[in-house]
Amino acid sequence: MFNQLGVIGCGLMGGSFALALKRGGLVRRVVGYSKSPSTTERAKKLGIIDVAAESALLAVAGSDIVLIAVPVAATEGTFKAIRHLVEPGVLFMDVGSTKRDVVDAARRVLRERVPSFVPAHPIAGKEVAGIQHADASLYNGRQVILTPVQQTNPVLVQKATDVWSAVGAQVLKMSPENHDAAFAAVSHLPHLLAFAYFSAVMRHPSGRDFLSLAGPGFRDFTRIAAGDPAIWRDILIANREEVLKQSARFRTTLDALEHVMKSGNADALEDLIRTASEGRAGWQMGGGRGTTRQ
Amino acid sequence: MFNQLGVIGCGLMGGSFALALKRGGLVRRVVGYSKSPSTTERAKKLGIIDVAAESALLAVAGSDIVLIAVPVAATEGTFKAIRHLVEPGVLFMDVGSTKRDVVDAARRVLRERVPSFVPAHPIAGKEVAGIQHADASLYNGRQVILTPVQQTNPVLVQKATDVWSAVGAQVLKMSPENHDAAFAAVSHLPHLLAFAYFSAVMRHPSGRDFLSLAGPGFRDFTRIAAGDPAIWRDILIANREEVLKQSARFRTTLDALEHVMKSGNADALEDLIRTASEGRAGWQMGGGRGTTRQ
Numbered sequence: 001m002f003n004q005l006g007v008i009g010c011g012l013m014g015g016s017f018a019l020a021l022k023r024g025g026l027v028r029r030v031v032g033y034s035k036s037p038s039t040t041e042r043a044k045k046l047g048i049i050d051v052a053a054e055s056a057l058l059a060v061a062g063s064d065i066v067l068i069a070v071p072v073a074a075t076e077g078t079f080k081a082i083r084h085l086v087e088p089g090v091l092f093m094d095v096g097s098t099k100r101d102v103v104d105a106a107r108r109v110l111r112e113r114v115p116s117f118v119p120a121h122p123i124a125g126k127e128v129a130g131i132q133h134a135d136a137s138l139y140n141g142r143q144v145i146l147t148p149v150q151q152t153n154p155v156l157v158q159k160a161t162d163v164w165s166a167v168g169a170q171v172l173k174m175s176p177e178n179h180d181a182a183f184a185a186v187s188h189l190p191h192l193l194a195f196a197y198f199s200a201v202m203r204h205p206s207g208r209d210f211l212s213l214a215g216p217g218f219r220d221f222t223r224i225a226a227g228d229p230a231i232w233r234d235i236l237i238a239n240r241e242e243v244l245k246q247s248a249r250f251r252t253t254l255d256a257l258e259h260v261m262k263s264g265n266a267d268a269l270e271d272l273i274r275t276a277s278e279g280r281a282g283w284q285m286g287g288g289r290g291t292t293r294q
Numbered sequence: 295m296f297n298q299l300g301v302i303g304c305g306l307m308g309g310s311f312a313l314a315l316k317r318g319g320l321v322r323r324v325v326g327y328s329k330s331p332s333t334t335e336r337a338k339k340l341g342i343i344d345v346a347a348e349s350a351l352l353a354v355a356g357s358d359i360v361l362i363a364v365p366v367a368a369t370e371g372t373f374k375a376i377r378h379l380v381e382p383g384v385l386f387m388d389v390g391s392t393k394r395d396v397v398d399a400a401r402r403v404l405r406e407r408v409p410s411f412v413p414a415h416p417i418a419g420k421e422v423a424g425i426q427h428a429d430a431s432l433y434n435g436r437q438v439i440l441t442p443v444q445q446t447n448p449v450l451v452q453k454a455t456d457v458w459s460a461v462g463a464q465v466l467k468m469s470p471e472n473h474d475a476a477f478a479a480v481s482h483l484p485h486l487l488a489f490a491y492f493s494a495v496m497r498h499p500s501g502r503d504f505l506s507l508a509g510p511g512f513r514d515f516t517r518i519a520a521g522d523p524a525i526w527r528d529i530l531i532a533n534r535e536e537v538l539k540q541s542a543r544f545r546t547t548l549d550a551l552e553h554v555m556k557s558g559n560a561d562a563l564e565d566l567i568r569t570a571s572e573g574r575a576g577w578q579m580g581g582g583r584g585t586t587r588q
Contacts, residue, residue, distance in 0.1 A: 073560075123509045143507065172507075178500075185495050186508035190515045193487060195570040196548035201479050202573045204543065206472075211577055213437065213466075214480035215417045219579050220514040221484045226575045229568040233560055236567075240555045247552065249498065251545075254490035258541065261534045266367070266527055273530075274523040276489040279496045281520045283505055285513050 002027045002163075006063035008056045008078055010034040010043040012126060013095045014069030015134025018048050020167040023136045033059035043131045056081040060090075065163070068094040072234040076105035086113040091156045091163075093120040097183060097231075098238040099147040099176035115153040118160040121145045121179065122169065129228050140168030143286070147176040170286075184242035189250060191232055192243060194225040296321045296457075300357035302350045302372055304328040304337040306420060307389045308363030309428025312342050314461040317430045327353035328425075337425045350375040354384075359457070362388040366528040369396050373403035380407040385450045385457075387414040391477060391525075392532040393441040393470035409447040412454040415439045415473065416463065423522050434462030437580070441470040464580075478536035483544060485526055486537060488519035 005027045007014040014032070021027040032049030033056050034040040040052040053059035060066050060082045068078050075094055086092060096102045099119050106117045124142040126133055144164040148157045161171045174182070201207050236243060253272075260268040299321045301308040308326070315321040326343030327350050328334045334346040347353035354360050354376045362372050369388055380386060390396045393413050400411045418436040420427055438458040442451045455465045468476070495501050530537060547566075554562040 123507070143509075145507075178503075181500065182504045182507050185498060185501075185504040186512045190491065190512055192551060193491060193548070194515060195567050196551050197484065197487060197544055198570040198574050199551075199566065200540070200544040200547040202569065203547065204479060204540075206475065207479075209472075210476045210479040212580075213417070213439075213476050214577075214579065215437075216579065217518040218480045218484055220517045221488060222574055222577075223514045224511040225570045225573075227567075227571060229564045229571050232567050232571075233564040236551075236555050236563060237558060237560055240558075244552060244555065246494070246498075247548070250491055250494040253494040253497065254487070254541070257486060257490050257493075257530075258538060261530050261538065264531060264534075266531055269530060270523045270527040272493065273489050273521075273526050275496065276492040276519045277521060277523050277526075279519075280492050280516055283508075283516075285508065285510065286506075 001025075002065045004028065004063040004065075005030045006053070006059040006061075006066040007032040007043075007049060008059050008066065008068045008082070009070035009074075010039050010049060010131050011069060012129050012131070012133050012135075012138070013122070013124075014067055015043060015046075015048045015131045016124075016136065016138035017067050017069065017095075017167075018043075019134055019136035020139055021163070024166055026163065026166055027065070031059050031063060039131060043134075046131065046134070048131060048134055057085055060085040063090065065091045065159075066093070068092065071231060072096045072098055072101065072238050075102050076109060079105055079109035083110055083113060086110055086116050088113075088116060088153070089156075090116055091159050092117045093160055095120060095122055096238075097121060097187070097235045099145075099179045101238040103147065103149055103176045114149070114151050116156060118152055118156050119147045119149075119176065120160060120164070121147070121183070122164070124169075129231070137168075139164065142169050144169040144171050145179055146171060146173050147179050148173065149176070180239050180242050181246075184239055184246045188235055188239055188243045189246045191224050191227055192236060192247065193250070194222055195227075195232070198222050198225040295319075296359045298322065298357040298359075299324045300347070300353040300355075300360040301326040301343060302353050302360065302362045302376070303364035303368075304333050304343060304425050305363060306423050306425070306427050306429075306432070307416070307418075308361055309337060309340075309342045309425045310418075310430065310432035311361050311363065311389075311461075312337075313428055313430035314433055315457070318460055320457065320460055321359070325353050325357060333425060340425065340428070342425060342428055351379055354379040357384065359385045359453075360387070362386065365524055366390045366392055366395065366532050370399035370403060373399055377404055377407060380404055380410050382407075382410060382447070383450075384410055385453050386411045387454055389414060389416055390532075391415055391481070391529045393439075393473045395532040397441065397443055397470045408443070408445050410450060412446060412450050413441045413443075413470065414454060414458070415441070415477070416458070418463075423525070431462075433458065436463050438463040438465050439473055440465060440467050441473050442467065443470070474533050474536050475540075478533055478540045482529055482533055482537045483540045485518050485521055486530060486541065487544070488516055489521075489526070492516050492519040
């Protein structure tokens, strides 16, 4: 049970965390801060936060748990704004989709206060952003990856594990490097490919006609292309090294498929497709439940 | 109202067409043929066909409507098997996902009997194949593209339009060339990309771990990677010229996105993503309803 939650960034992720803690009776009071005062006011009117703070630092003051839920690129600035109140024993977490850059920023800015920061990535979201879509169940049944480093206070890692578990999430631990490689592969690269593919269709001279003929396969394949531009800009730049590496691997398998198409080698093409098809048919979401990776 | 439907290829597509015509009271009797006698037997036991024919030719004999529902690569062989009974006034259709190759095969094999053949592509399917998944509602609310050529008998084109409309489908007409370009863009290329992407993840040394972390975005993006290998082998080879052309366009937009990622130009990256994101957010499936394209 926490006394006060400080939410920096009252959006979908921060608002949903506040609602989940409130619903679970895990916190007495929520203080929120957003760059735009109208957002903070709206969060208060919606009953998601109890008190609107006038700065990030004021949202930290008196809190024993703090969630930094700002776009990835704004994390370092937030650390700078709050560093003087980053006290031992207070649990600080973020929700960023990339972790190496966040850990680097924490080391640069927080320095000796780094042990209080437990980097977190909840695998949850919606195609819509904003506090008005906050949902107490957003994290229920989802995975949350913690990427503590050597200096991170293990007591706070345990507290982080407990609070995410209490809102229904499955907690995994990984290194920031493994995290970023894994999410480049299963999230960031697919987004990049979906953006590129949808743009290519739109730019085709007959693109409008094509789009009117597209069916359910297209609908599902391109759903993630509707992702928020500012969020995905930050993620793709923050994790570009890994994403570009995985994209090169993707191009190699695409080359192999196109090569057998060109040569008309039907058997080889069928074999390549079968590998993917059987792999996908045997895959189930959440196959990692209950396991912990370092 | 038809007297007898001949179904060549008792699978998901052929079986669903037979069921839909039966349910609509549009046919008195269904005669079915499949390469494997056990499939034909099963179709009969399931009540999808009334009579099991011992050859494709025997499924045509006495029929006033014939649906060729075999894999695209088997269409030419089917034309050869039935050509002596391709009579004027009898409606012959296929269900292939590519149309230029089918029209070419029809011209080569059927010659002066080409007017009886109305090339058709119902935009419907499931991730599972086989007669046991046949569904009388498969075509309800879906689009069916007809690609008649100059010689095609307009009376049969009208009959084809009527029968697909009667089972609840929306009928569009296009040239075989426009059809193949459009479906390369919105169906064949996404499948190729999904096969390539899923294979690339599987082949990564940490692929198993990555897959256990994948979430709902990945699930939707890769759903079509589970497509049937034999069907997609045939489609990708039959329409390879267009698919490779569209893939090159895709690579150009992917190059542009990667270029701005590498240069760290966040504004340019956001602009490129925004184009795709807003385009996708504004897209609705079935936007082509009620229109006809040549």
